[in-house]
Amino acid sequence: MKAVVQSEYGSAEVLKLQVIDRPEIGEHDVLVRVGAASVNPGDWAIMNGLPYIARPAPLYGLRKPRHGVRGTDVAGVVDAVGTGVTRFRPGDEVFGWCRGSFAEYAAASEERLALKPANLSFKQAAAVPMAGTVALQALRDHGNVQPGQKVLVNGASGGIGTFAVQIAKSLGAEVTGVCSSASLELVSSIGADHVIDYTKEDFTRNGERYDFILDNAAKLPLSSLRRALTPQGMLVPNGGGFEHRWVASGGRLIGAMVSFRFVSQSLGRFLVAQKHEDLTTLAEMIEAGEIRPVIDRTYSLADTPQAVEHMERGHPRGKVVIAVDQIAAGGETGTTHD
Ligand SMILES: NC(=O)c1ccc[n+]([C@@H]2O[C@H](COP(=O)([O-])OP(=O)(O)OC[C@H]3O[C@@H](n4cnc5c(N)ncnc54)[C@H](OP(=O)(O)O)[C@@H]3O)[C@@H](O)[C@H]2O)c1
Structure with a gap:
């Protein structure tokens, strides 16, 4: 199969299109014929081997990544299943989390896949797993956001932000999205009640207070963010x-944990949990028309390095997608702006 492989850590130029064996699957694994993948900041981090402290971890490797193919988010068609798999069979259209989606085939645990929302293409479905799940878990599980609460999403135009604005609205919150000038219209169009252009206004100094802030940008001091929170x-x-x-941001997080011990406000620090239940919840919300993925650009598998570089520049408007399979991805594999 064709796959984008890295044999050393580094910037996007280490990613090379090669022909390699299809991945083997275990008893509870599914082999997915990849229709589309999407790019996340985590792919960039592992590609670079950053932060260094993470290199002993299973996803990394001391001198080069243990697994040479990047890509976690996937949408595609089940090609084969392990002997213990009960939830899927060949031919099912799925989306979720896998090991190496920048390739024509990827292996995934059946626990990390769900049936693809019927009203989404493979490209749209590949945009959902990481960004949608982080937004859902932040707002629903950690924030316990309630109708009428005031929610602010900083970095509202990116992958997670575009889901967070929509999910917060579906939870009944009054939502403020913070983004750059170029993305104000997009953030309004997905339902934000208020939009703030961070190049013109500092939301931590305008006197407003929010019940919940999701900060996807980490550009402001924690003391400023606290000032924009209500007492609880x-x-x-x-x-x-x-x-x-x-x-990486470990120092900032430790600082946050210490400073929040002395105030009435709380800190919702978390690492995303890869659960098929949340994928199913997101699929239901998408099928009900409550949320929709926003795609910035679509690249071909051969152009994966450019896709990663586009995300790395830090201003994607929604998700950056890689269309892998011509049939499953609807025949489009060139670089397009959606
Ligand atoms: N907790 C977890 O388990 C978890 C999981 C996945 C990702 N993450 C983290 O979540 C963060 C966001 O991920 P993502 O996928 O949404 O990234 P993304 O798609 O690259 O979006 C980042 C957004 O940040 C905005 N931005 C840049 N500078 C800004 C500033 N000064 N003020 C406000 N917004 C600014 C950009 O919007 P503009 O173009 O409008 O500037 C951009 O769209 C990353 O740091 C990632 O590592 C955490």
């Missing part, structure tokens, strides 16, 4: 840069 409000410090190559 919650901050989820979701984003983090890699300016510090050893620990």
